[in-house]
Amino acid sequence: MKKIFLNKNKTLIELGYEFLVVCPHCASCAKVIALDDPSPYIANVRRRFICTACGVIKNKVIKANGYGQARVSYEPKANYEVILAENPCDWYFQLSLYLQIECSGNTLWALNLENLNYIENYIEAELRESYPYYLSVESRLPKWMKLAKNREDVLKAIQKLKVKLNEKS
Numbered sequence: 001m002k003k004i005f006l007n008k009n010k011t012l013i014e015l016g017y018e019f020l021v022v023c024p025h026c027a028s029c030a031k032v033i034a035l036d037d038p039s040p041y042i043a044n045v046r047r048r049f050i051c052t053a054c055g056v057i058k059n060k061v062i063k064a065n066g067y068g069q070a071r072v073s074y075e076p077k078a079n080y081e082v083i084l085a086e087n088p089c090d091w092y093f094q095l096s097l098y099l100q101i102e103c104s105g106n107t108l109w110a111l112n113l114e115n116l117n118y119i120e121n122y123i124e125a126e127l128r129e130s131y132p133y134y135l136s137v138e139s140r141l142p143k144w145m146k147l148a149k150n151r152e153d154v155l156k157a158i159q160k161l162k163v164k165l166n167e168k169s
């Protein structure tokens, strides 16, 4: 039976409740989590960096702009609290994502395990449902990832990331 991918229509924003990041103190896999509403557009919410390997915890409250919204930017280098660009780091502390790997001359990254499994399900499918929601993860995957010639490389890279995640503790 062929593997079928049915649109999940989830956005990266919905997956931003948790980021696996590289701890800047000990290089272990750490987390950035939402203590309140995980939406990056809401101001005055708390975000927490936690590294269980070295015990560092940092909290941050996302400040509002003059309009009472979080300072959201789509620019990778903009000096805002929240970054929504395709820069492989978390949106609040700007720490490198733990789940990233070179693949077919590009960088494959995922915010967390759910995001990684999502990408894997899409890539390994032989049949895909048409017309995904335009902001969804499946419709926003870069073209190089969707090319048939890169399929095996992408799946191997995802497996390597899963092994890295399992071996971290």
Ligand SMILES: [Zn+2]
Pocket: 023, 024, 025, 026, 027, 028, 030, 051, 052, 053, 054, 055, 056
């Ligand atoms: Zn650490």
